[in-house]
Amino acid sequence: MISSTRSTARRRSLAATGAAAALALTLAACGSSRDTSSMPGMHHGAESTVSPSPSTSQAMGDMPGMDHMATGNGLSDTQGGYRFTATDANLPSGRQVALRFTITGPDGKPVTDFTPEQTKRMHFYAIRSDLTGFQHIHPTMAADGTWRADLASLRPGTWRMFSSFTPGSGTGKGKGFVLSRTFTVPGQATKSPLPAPARSTQVDGYTVTVEGTPMAGMEHPLTVSLAKDGKPVTDLQPYLNSYAHLTAFHEGDTAFAHLHPTTKVTGDHGGPDLAFHAELPTSGNWRLFLQFRTGGTLHTAALTLRVG
Incomplete structure (x- = not known):
């Protein structure tokens, strides 16, 4: 009787030890999963609670364009106190045009300090409302913070102009922004149908x-x-x-x-x-x-x- 009781107790002890080991392995695996998913540059604007391993950071650091991802869909002229301002709401059709604009900061003053993103201080995009006429420009900035984007000929219709940038100082330092405004090109506008999805x-x-x-x-x-x-x-x-x-x-x-x-x-x-x-x-x-x-x-x- 005593021998049977001791045998039963030992089996229970071994079972508990095995369960504890399995639980420890499960928790370790979960911790590993959290670490590998927290890659730098994948969620800019949010702070990670887990520090990636040096090898992961180095690997992601070798990837171009992963350091300052812009957030948002770019459909506003204002974000985080920064504003895309331009004096003209209408642009001429049928000829090249120089669009001048500024990016003002939370203090209301033109921003002049920008961090290059993919080698450029600013990426500027023009797209017609029917998703035709795409232009990707790298504008130039004057000392007072006024930018000049040299646009190719624009067809009549509604155009949206996007400014993508990363402030080099101030409250938005190191954060990617995309701001936009719509502009009208007077004339008879004919909408082009969007091509069907294709691979x-x-x-x-x-x-x-x-x-x-x-x-x-x-x-x-x-x-x-x-x-x-x-x-x-x-x-x-x-x-x-x-x-x-x-x-x-x-x-x-x-x-x-x-x-x-x-x-x-x-x-x-x-x-x-x-x-x-x-x-x-x-x-x-x-x-x-x-x-x-x-x-x-x-x-x-x-x-x-x-x-x-």
Whole structure:
């Protein structure tokens, strides 16, 4: 009887020890999962409660365009006390025009200190309401904080102009902002229908294919592949510290999204596959504009992507 009691107690002790070990392994796995998902640069504007490992930080630091991700859809001229101001509401059609504007800070004064993002202090985008006429410009700034964006000829209609920047000082230091305003180009405006969603398109003899199925509001990788004459392209040249620049605009409201490249640049032999970090906030159709350089020439490809 005593021997049976001791045997039973020992079995219970071993079972408890095993359960405790299993629980410890489970908690360790959960902690590891939290650490690997907290990658720097993936949620700018929010503070991480977990410090990533040095190896993770170094790996992400090697990725171009991942240091100052802008937040928001860019559909406001004001964010965090910063404002996009311009004196003109109308722009002429049929000819080049220099649009002058300023970015004012929370103190109401023009901002003159900006941190370069992908080698430029400011990225400026123009897009018509029907998602045609895309322009990506790097404006110049005068000493007083007045910017000048040299726009190519604009068709009549409503245009939205986006200013993407990162303040180099002040309350918004190190934070990415995208502000925009709408402008009217007088004349008879004819709306162009949005091309149907497609996985590939062609430009200047190149075939551009996009792989990935992004869901609204979720982080998702996209892969862009380039080919020419049926052969993979491997001679991409760096453009803005990456092998391609990818911008997206939402059908209907022209909401903005910058899809950040994660492929490391290693010289004038990029391609054929390029990786991007995508987080498109709204479902529906998005018009993607991919810019890449070969032989010193900049190419711009466009296609429609459906987001569920």
